[in-house]
Each structure stands twice: as structure tokens, then as C-alpha cells.
Amino acid sequence: MIRVGLLGCGNVAEVIASEGTGINITALYDFEHSHAEHLKELTGAPAFKKFEDFLSQDLDIVVEAASVGAVYEHAEDVLMSGKDIVILSVGALADTDFKNRLIKIAEEKNRKIRIPSGAVMGLDNLKIGQISPMSKVLLRTTKSPRSLRIETNEKTLVFSGRADECIKQYPKNINVAVALELATGHDVEVELWADPDIKRNMHEIFAEGDFGDFYLKIKNNPCPQNPATSYLAALSIITLLKNLEKPMIIGT
Ligand SMILES: NC(=O)c1ccc[n+]([C@@H]2O[C@H](COP(=O)([O-])OP(=O)(O)OC[C@H]3O[C@@H](n4cnc5c(N)ncnc54)[C@H](O)[C@@H]3O)[C@@H](O)[C@H]2O)c1
Known part of the structure; x- marks a missing residue:
């Protein structure tokens, strides 16, 4: 074992x-x-x-x-x-x-x-990006302002840009973007949103390429012991x- x-x-x-x-x-x-x-x-x-x-x-x-x-x-x-x-x-x-x-x-x-x-799904077959051209990979992540440690009363775009830049500003929150880059072998555009009305962390992945196009939305339940961590x-x-x-x- x-x-x-x-x-x-x-x-x-x-x-x-x-x-x-x-x-x-x-x-x-x-x-x-x-x-x-x-x-x-x-x-x-x-x-x-x-x-x-x-x-x-x-x-x-x-x-x-x-x-x-x-x-x-x-x-x-x-x-x-x-x-x-x-x-x-x-x-x-x-x-x-x-x-x-x-x-x-x-x-x-x-x-x-x-x-x-x-905290996502879909990495398995997105690996085809390593052998077949992709024209776009976008991750849109939406979290509560509290988990991003900011204060806002309305839905706010807090970051838009490259994954490696985003991870420097939000090291605890955007691991998923880097996992997507490693899987696809393609640069990932990131949009990070703070939404005071959201109850669960949400990740949306958009990809386009020679294979066709792909959209995935996942809403993550929190860990039983701590709402900051996705159970998934x-x-x-x-x-x-x-x-x-x-x-x-x-x-x-
Ligand atoms: N890839 C993903 O999709 C994904 C999803 C969820 C969490 N994460 C990451 O996984 C990690 C763990 O998440 P968590 O919610 O369990 O965090 P957590 O804060 O609940 O637990 C982390 C533990 O690691 C310990 N620790 C931190 N740095 C350490 C170090 N240098 N040496 C030894 N111990 C150290 C802390 O004391 C703490 O007990 C975090 O970095 C988080 O960002 C990634």
C-alpha cells in the first residue's frame, strides 16, 4: 500500500x-x-x-x-x-x-x-492543448470579497490579465489558473471577480481551438471545517x- x-x-x-x-x-x-x-x-x-x-x-x-x-x-x-x-x-x-x-x-x-x-474539472482532456492548437483559454473566477480580502458592496472585477501576474497578487486564490496553463500548455487569461452575493466559489473555463470549443462552470461547496477551501x-x-x-x- x-x-x-x-x-x-x-x-x-x-x-x-x-x-x-x-x-x-x-x-x-x-x-x-x-x-x-x-x-x-x-x-x-x-x-x-x-x-x-x-x-x-x-x-x-x-x-x-x-x-x-x-x-x-x-x-x-x-x-x-x-x-x-x-x-x-x-x-x-x-x-x-x-x-x-x-x-x-x-x-x-x-x-x-x-x-x-x-478546485476544477476538465483538466483531463484540456491536455490536448499540448498537441493541438488552442486559440483561447480563459478562466473566470468569482469569489466573495471576504475570501479575496477586499471590501466591496457590488460585483467588481479585481483582476484581469495573465495567470502568472494574478498568482503574485492572489497566491491563495488562483492556483486553478496555473493548473490550467500546465494542462493546456497555453497562456491563460484570468478574470477575477469579487461578488458580495455569491454563496460559493465559482470557476468558469472557456477554451477554443482546433478541437472545437469548451465551456465549464463549477460552483464549489466549501470544506465542512472551513468555507475558504473548496471541498472538491x-x-x-x-x-x-x-x-x-x-x-x-x-x-x-
Ligand atoms: N489547486 C487548487 O485548486 C487548490 C484548491 C484549494 C487549495 N489549494 C491550495 O492548497 C493549499 C492548502 O489549502 P488549505 O485550504 O488546506 O489551507 P490551510 O491554510 O487550511 O492549511 C495549510 C496548512 O499548511 C501549513 N503550512 C503553510 N505553509 C507551510 C510551510 N511552509 N511549511 C509547513 N506547513 C505549512 C499551515 O500551517 C496550515 O496548517 C493552499 O496553498 C491553497 O491555496 C489549491
Whole structure:
């Protein structure tokens, strides 16, 4: 059974720990040690105070559900130590030099970097953008002003432009745009809206190309413990982990 280490023990990790029946969580790390201790109670896995001790455990894969900063700090070491990594804070990979460095290490070490679908759907077949021309990929994300940490009483366009610029201003909110760029191999235009009337985070994806055109709208339910996090993001990691060892792979 694949041995999983959780790097980051917040909302997403808590859903993985509590709902990921059959997932073999064997080590926990969070720079807020109390968060790791909390998940220790749920999983029985040891919680480490030092990242080095966490990483020296017998793990097959480390699941990052922490922050863009955690990816910068730890992803290279994870791969260097011969473990695969799941990166949920995919905004870190908007930095092309950093992304290429990780890919090089993964190749050298014969390891995989896995990017979950996170808070959206549709990444599977949008990968055709890597082999067939696309003329447009647009992500329109709408969130409450509170989750964007701004104040407004009316629907407001807070950002319009390139994904890599958006992630610099809203590192916690637009991972999806970077995941879309990685999937399609195409620049993604981003519109980020704050809407005081919206109850759930909404992502709309528009794509056009030689294949035809595509539109997807997803309204995300929040995590039970914290409304800021999309439940779907946690479910997408559970699904990814559960499919790793299956003989039949669907929708890649
Ligand atoms: N790709 C997507 O679609 C998608 C969807 C949802 C969340 N996310 C990202 O996933 C990450 C986790 O989300 P969450 O809602 O569980 O966040 P959270 O804030 O609830 O939990 C993050 C945990 O990681 C810990 N942490 C942060 N930086 C760390 C570091 N450098 N080293 C060790 N621990 C660190 C925090 O103490 C916290 O316990 C966030 O970066 C979020 O932006 C991505």
C-alpha cells in the first residue's frame, strides 16, 4: 500500500485524513506543529516537528497541501529524497525556472510530480492543448470579497490579465489558473471577480481551438471545517491517491 506523507495539515489535509478511507497516511508535518498533532489524533500517524525527520520516513509520496511557500521550501528536497510529490499549491509552478528545476530533478530521480485537478474539472482532456492548437483559454473566477480580502458592496472585477501576474497578487486564490496553463500548455487569461452575493466559489473555463470549443462552470461547496477551501480540492487528492495503484486509468 502506498505510504503517504502529508506536508501541510490544514483544511484539505483534514478532509484527506477523515474521508480518505484506505489511504495509508504514515507521516505528518506542518510548521504549526499543533495542526500536525491534530491530524495525528485522526490518523494515528506520527507528527514531526522537523521537516528533515518527516522526510526521512519510509514514504512513497508526499502530498503538499500547505502553501506556495512550502512548495518552494520543500519540493526539491522531496524529489531529491526519491519520493513522488503531489502539489496542490500549484501557483508555485508559475515560476518557470523553478518548475523546470523540479522537472529536471524528477527526471533524474525517476520520480513523478503530480498536479491534482484541485478546485476544477476538465483538466483531463484540456491536455490536448499540448498537441493541438488552442486559440483561447480563459478562466473566470468569482469569489466573495471576504475570501479575496477586499471590501466591496457590488460585483467588481479585481483582476484581469495573465495567470502568472494574478498568482503574485492572489497566491491563495488562483492556483486553478496555473493548473490550467500546465494542462493546456497555453497562456491563460484570468478574470477575477469579487461578488458580495455569491454563496460559493465559482470557476468558469472557456477554451477554443482546433478541437472545437469548451465551456465549464463549477460552483464549489466549501470544506465542512472551513468555507475558504473548496471541498472538491480535497476530494481530487483522495481520488488521485486511490487511483495510483489501479490497473485501469480513466480520463488522463
Ligand atoms: N489547486 C487548487 O485548486 C487548490 C484548491 C484549494 C487549495 N489549494 C491550495 O492548497 C493549499 C492548502 O489549502 P488549505 O485550504 O488546506 O489551507 P490551510 O491554510 O487550511 O492549511 C495549510 C496548512 O499548511 C501549513 N503550512 C503553510 N505553509 C507551510 C510551510 N511552509 N511549511 C509547513 N506547513 C505549512 C499551515 O500551517 C496550515 O496548517 C493552499 O496553498 C491553497 O491555496 C489549491
